[in-house]
Amino acid sequence: MDRIAIYNKAIALQPLTVEEGLFLYEESPLSELSYVANEIRKRYRDDNKVTWIIDRNVNITNVCVSNCSFCNFHRKLKDEDTFTTTIDEYVEKIEEMLKRGGNQLLLQGGMHPKYGIEFYEELYSSLKSRYPEVKLHSLGPPEIHHIARKSRLSYRDTLVRLMKAGLDSLPGAGAEILSDRVRKKLSPGKATTDQWLDVMREAHKLNMVTSATMMFGHIETLQERVEHLLKLREVQASRPEGSDGFTAFIPWTVYTEGTKLAEEFDCKPITPASYVRLIAMSRILLNNVPNIQASWLTVGKATAQATLYAGANDMGSIMIEENVVSSAGANYQMDAEGIQKAIVEAGFMPQLRNQAYEYQDMPEGVVNLS
Numbered sequence: 001m002d003r004i005a006i007y008n009k010a011i012a013l014q015p016l017t018v019e020e021g022l023f024l025y026e027e028s029p030l031s032e033l034s035y036v037a038n039e040i041r042k043r044y045r046d047d048n049k050v051t052w053i054i055d056r057n058v059n060i061t062n063v064c065v066s067n068c069s070f071c072n073f074h075r076k077l078k079d080e081d082t083f084t085t086t087i088d089e090y091v092e093k094i095e096e097m098l099k100r101g102g103n104q105l106l107l108q109g110g111m112h113p114k115y116g117i118e119f120y121e122e123l124y125s126s127l128k129s130r131y132p133e134v135k136l137h138s139l140g141p142p143e144i145h146h147i148a149r150k151s152r153l154s155y156r157d158t159l160v161r162l163m164k165a166g167l168d169s170l171p172g173a174g175a176e177i178l179s180d181r182v183r184k185k186l187s188p189g190k191a192t193t194d195q196w197l198d199v200m201r202e203a204h205k206l207n208m209v210t211s212a213t214m215m216f217g218h219i220e221t222l223q224e225r226v227e228h229l230l231k232l233r234e235v236q237a238s239r240p241e242g243s244d245g246f247t248a249f250i251p252w253t254v255y256t257e258g259t260k261l262a263e264e265f266d267c268k269p270i271t272p273a274s275y276v277r278l279i280a281m282s283r284i285l286l287n288n289v290p291n292i293q294a295s296w297l298t299v300g301k302a303t304a305q306a307t308l309y310a311g312a313n314d315m316g317s318i319m320i321e322e323n324v325v326s327s328a329g330a331n332y333q334m335d336a337e338g339i340q341k342a343i344v345e346a347g348f349m350p351q352l353r354n355q356a357y358e359y360q361d362m363p364e365g366v367v368n369l370s
Helices: 003-011 018-027 030-044 089-098 118-128 140-149 155-165 180-186 193-205 222-237 262-264 273-283 300-307 336-345
Strands: 049-053 058-059 104-108 135-138 207-214 246-253 316-318 351-353
Touching: 003 030, 018 222, 018 273, 030 118, 030 273, 049 336, 058 089, 089 104, 089 118, 118 135, 118 140, 118 155, 135 222, 140 155, 140 193, 155 193, 193 207, 193 222, 207 222, 207 273, 222 273, 246 273, 246 316, 273 300, 300 336, 336 351
Parallel strands: 049 316, 049 351, 058 104, 104 135, 207 246
Antiparallel strands: none
């Protein structure tokens, strides 16, 4: 294959094939991939700004039936240390978030065997009645599939009811690798590849703000990574006119400390260069997704900074309270000042955003380095 011809095709935002993507992934020097990805980044963001957000993670419950081999956080229904977050606990967490300038909750749910749609409708409406200004970025396709199946509803009806109750946007959680071979081994209780994608198709028909993710560095092949990206690109291309579809793509590296996954498979750590390469390939292959986010939480500040020259244009959230990835060994932390300093140190201007990637003014009381 002609590497330069493929580069030119990518920079022109023309979709690459699986074969072309895999060829670049395996054969191209990282410097060349980074250059091409950075040129594509400029097609979407040419103002030298790198975006970030202040929000808070809250786990709705730690009870989950998905049985993911990489997760130390989940519990079975009969375990002694199970919990479901109470409204009083939400209020305490939201008040702290508001004081720190945030206005969005990332509500991560386990697939609780007893919680149907009524539970989530009551939760969202209760939170919205108290804090109408707070955005609820919640669940993900596996949870939507679980709720729909338990409540005997279609994906569309499930999403419509949750939106009416207060759901603002849908994270791309639970994608892992969109390959049923991988999913059967890593997360056998979760939605299949097609089910995950179908939930997102319905969300896009409803013009919901959504994102897409990838968790890599375990048992997947390079071809499965490329195919994952092209499946996302296909769903994005099929979104209805007027729908933004996926606003961003966020890949992160798996952490396996103390997990069942570590016992079953020899998962080699992802090097900084490998992460930057994945970011570059994401920017090159996802020609119709406007934003690529660096996962500083799983790779650290320095590697995240490097990705800003390889296609990434967003540093994500300061992550007030994160339990799932940290329970498997991730321990990086940054506050509002720290994430802005990291962006400035890399040679860019920090810009606060919302979940729809719209620029926001800095709240009072928050250090402003922009």
